Amino acid sequence: MSAETASKGRAGGRELLDALVTTLIAKGYRVMGPRREGAALQLEPIDDVDQLPWAVVDAQGPGRYRLEQYEQPVAFAHGPLAFSMRRLVSPPEERLVTLRRKGAELAVEPAAVHARPTAVIGAKGCDLRALRAQDAVFRDGAHPDPRYVARREALFTVAVACHRPADTCFCVSRGGDVRPDPDDADLLLTELVSASPRYLLEASSDRGREVLEAMPGDAIGEDDRVRASGQDHAAREAMVRALPREAAQAALLAAEETEDFEAVAERCLACQSCTAVCPTCFCLTVEEEPSYDGQASTRVRRRDSCFSPDFSYMHGGAVRGSRAGRYRHWMRHKLATWSGQWGLDGCVGCGRCTTWCPAGIDFVAEATRHIQRQEET
Ligand code: SF4
Ligand code: SF4
Structure with missing residues (x-):
């Protein structure tokens, strides 16, 4: 050759x-x-x-x-x-x-x-x-x-x-x-x-x-x-499923109210499976682990999830105190605000968050509801 x-x-x-x-x-x-x-x-x-x-x-x-x-x-x-x-x-x-x-x-x-x-x-x-x-x-x-x-x-x-x-x-x-x-x-x-x-x-x-x-x-x-x-x-x-980028971004930017996400939050278990399997999620937390004898402290970095109430905890309370608020943050970040932050899409369409959700929440169907609602207004 x-x-x-x-x-x-x-x-x-x-x-x-x-x-x-x-x-x-x-x-x-x-x-x-x-x-x-x-x-x-x-x-x-x-x-x-x-x-x-x-x-x-x-x-x-x-x-x-x-x-x-x-x-x-x-x-x-x-x-x-x-x-x-x-x-x-x-x-x-x-x-x-x-x-x-x-x-x-x-x-x-x-x-x-x-x-x-x-x-x-x-x-x-x-x-x-x-x-x-x-x-x-x-x-x-x-x-x-x-x-x-x-x-x-x-x-x-x-x-x-x-x-x-x-x-x-x-x-x-x-x-x-x-x-x-x-x-x-x-x-x-x-x-x-x-x-x-x-x-x-x-x-x-x-x-x-x-x-x-x-x-x-x-x-x-x-x-x-x-x-x-x-x-x-x-x-x-x-590939029959679709979640068009522009339409999803416009609809999710318009979905600012926590109430818009209360129906899905009633089904969401806040189990964090979706953020664990999502290939674009990157949130981490850093914790100190002191030794029992007080002679050392180890700093450990661990995965974190925006579905955890502690994730947005700041001096006395969680910024996103409700499950609906946390679902809103996750979906809007993936589909709407990520591109302004990083110049890329936060969702690549792998479907893992849908497959591995124990509540069977369909990410595309939920986002499509927002698109349809915006088209009707
Ligand atoms: S995997 Fe499903 S039930 Fe668990 S936090 Fe994500 S959306 Fe909620
Ligand atoms: S479909 Fe999108 S939001 Fe869901 S896990 Fe894949 S990249 Fe993440």
Whole structure:
């Protein structure tokens, strides 16, 4: 294969995925991919393509998630995994520093940053766009977080084009697409579905090209591209849900009153599942944990949620004291005010908040009610 062909991509059967995993491991990456863990597909370490969820798909709906058998022996027919890549760059809990008495002195012991080179195979376009939102907050702002920046730089992503969106997906209406933006990833993988699936792998970063050039494989043919394009088109057509950006933003900006959210608040349990699974949520809190002997104190950073009353607690009370006020804040931030704050959408249309809500609250249906109400006024 010529150097020019090599830089343009690789095609092959399941053995191409084998070569990808082997090459990434040889380059020192911990490889992660979708894997069946109990009753759900999760992002987990893999060292063999047999660990991928072959012929397994997820059926997702409001408050509903089931794994089912799929008729084709493919590995990437599933929708968004229960948890996104967010936990790889922003862990749910981490120690920042410990202050320790040393006689009359105070020793400052910053926690080491663990940024293990990690390659994610099968990153969805919505989750890659969500990483842009995390980057805006933790990397590209006036005060970059060195822990986040180190983990982000250590993250290598192999995006996958979605050929079977979940029933809860609505990324296209949020400005995304079933085919991820190549600029968001190092490699782009296409799974051409059939009884004998074929894989196309293309590089979009220097790191991606290095991996590709170390791999065997055929050149990507014109037939492959035609099939990929047809598959993308069918996947877009299959995505029936939509939450148009402009209409949702206008409606939610107009929905200023807490009363507008009282009906949904009666169903909401304030359990924080939605903020735990949302790939763009970034709220954290910092707590001091003194030792029992009074000789040290450890500062720990943990995930927080705007659904917690404590989240907006300030000198004597919570700013958002009611559940309706907290739901209002969450939905307006995601759909209306985030873009003014960060220049990006706060919702990438992954649908996780709907799937994993134990009360079955449908985020799109709730936002659509606001759009309809505004159109009627
Ligand atoms: S997951 Fe559902 S019930 Fe729980 S806080 Fe979110 S909207 Fe409320
Ligand atoms: S608000 Fe819901 S649909 Fe939008 S990105 Fe977050 S979890 Fe996904």
